[in-house]
Amino acid sequence: MTAHSSVVIGAGQAGLSASYHLTRRGVDHVVLDADEAPGGAWQHRWDSLTMQDVHGVADLPDSPAPVAGGRANRVVPAWFAAYERMHRLPVVRPVRVDAVTSEGELLVAQAGARTWHARTLVNATGTWRRPFVPRYPGVETFAGEQLHTVDYPGAEHFLGRRVLVVGGGASAVQFLGELAPVTDTLWVTRRPPVWRDGFDREVGRAAVALVEERVRRGLPPASVVSVTGLALREQEREAARLGAYQRRPMFSRVEPDGVRWADGSFEPVDVILWATGFRPDVAHLAPLHLRSPEGGIQLDGTTAVGDPRVQLVGYGPSASTIGANRAGRAAAVAVARHLESADPVAVGW
Secondary structure (H helix, E strand, O other), rough: EEEEEEEEOOOHHHHHHHHHHHHHOOOEEEEOOOOOOOOOHHHHHOOOOEEEOOOOOOOOEEOOOOEEEEEEHHHHHHHHHHHHOOOOOOOOOOOOOEEEEEOOOOOOOOOOEEEEEEEEEEOOOOOOOEEEOOOOOHHHHHEEEEEOOOOOOOOOHOOOOEEEEEEEHHOOOOHHHHHHHOOOOOEEEOOOOEEOOOHHHHHHHHHHHHHHHHHHOOOOOOOOHHHEEEEOOHHHHHHHHOOOOOEEOOOOEEEOEEOOOOOOOEEEEHHHOOOOEEOOOOOOHHHHHEEEEOOOOOOOOEOOOOOEEEOOOOHHHHHHHHHHHHHHHHHHHHHHHHHHHHHHHHHHO
């Protein structure tokens, strides 16, 4: 049996950053990625999402982000693929890890009949595979089409149909920006949106600090955008002129042909587009019993308080491209320190 010093699960931005820094520190490791090809979640984004539309892609260590236009689901995966080759990162794919267990001092990543043993783990699985759709009375009776962000096929798919967009985040704003100029839309959110003229770094830092405080306490992480607010870009001005961002509060129930409001009035819709976000993809870590009584995984930096062999990146405050990069470096440092304290030879120093 061969035991690596570390195993990284996921080859998105956070996983690549962690692998780069582990390599720089001479830490023997392997990266297990569930996808058939490089690109992380970016390769699954909708075709109409261009590099102009995304809210910034941070540089990878030693590699600036692409500045060229084009479809994000092509440009970013091509960049990730080149990055893996350039730095000879030890990525193995496709490997979908089913569970991580503990055997003495070693962690075991299990994927079907295959297993990888390691002294430490960096989990970088993100959220894309865990779309969240809230439960509302009658939702199963809806006779129209229901889609989540992960299923969004582009504006042409919705022509001639009335679309109800549910959600108060950046994706909902983007979808309305595409849909309102070409078809009838309606927007509902749980809370009134907070609009900002642009991104303020101080506000951003304060938002990240709030999310960090949640994971330090073991609470489920909240999204950073939920506290930074929303901003309209130039490509969404036409939708704003058409009134697409006149938000309504959440409906009380779903019926076959539409939704019923709390006051008893009815609104017919043909499609419900759930832009309601994601949850952390960490079910495979359940055998390690990392969850706190508060329902989240308690972290000290990137280190799981319940098991210091485990690092989480792309979780909570690092669930953004720039946060993922920083977390990748922090995780590599923590891994190296843990290995050195247990066995200096394992670090390769």
